[in-house]
Amino acid sequence: MSAYKDKKVITIGIVSELTGLSERKIRYYEERGLIFPDRSKRGTRKYSFYDVEQLLKIADKREEGVQTNEIKQELLNEQTKKDIRDRMIRGQLNAHFKLPK
């Protein structure tokens, strides 16, 4: 929705400040496939506000003792639900407007 939210422009140091998580943790969650920062030309990680929010969720789950593996699944499930919602809405629109092809 918001263009700003998804733009990957925040460096890891600032993400660390925003989330209260150590850089080590942030890098580890990436290694485990929970978040997907972009890389600048010379390889420094760049995060979006969306990523920051995901990290906050992850931090909550971790505090509850949930393992990264399970958190990954939960995040994937959320995404799947959203994808399905999107597809249904698109289907409705297509049916309504009877787009050619």
Place this chain on the structure above:
Amino acid sequence: MSAYKDKKVITIGIVSELTGLSERKIRYYEERGLIFPDRSKRGTRKYSFYDVEQLLKIADKREEGVQTNEIKQELLNEQTKKDIRDRMIRGQLNAHFKLPK
């Protein structure tokens, strides 16, 4: 309006990429009072998406040959107009709801 837009989280290197302006120019426009980045603990500049948009406007004006001095005035005028609009709206609301003191 958008919380993301005004959060100062972008480092100068990324602002440079986003705007196409050299870091030198970006620092100079700050020196001239056209933009106001925050500073991290150890002094590195942090910009918001709003700042990035201001810089884009400034770049356009500069290409037209407008001096930083005049651009500063124009930006101040814009801000003044917005402030007045805000105050009028607030005045209307206050009159309407007759808030006590």
Place this chain on the structure above:
DNA sequence: CGTGTAAGGAATTCTGACACG
């Protein structure tokens, strides 16, 4: 006036590894 550049230092980020458990 506005911008480039070289200069030196300080802070940031990166990766791979060892540690503990």
Place this chain on the structure above:
DNA sequence: CGTGTAAGGAATTCTGACACG
């Protein structure tokens, strides 16, 4: 498994200055 830390290098950012004009 998840996270801390020391290690060394590479890239970033900062300031004040000189240059041109």
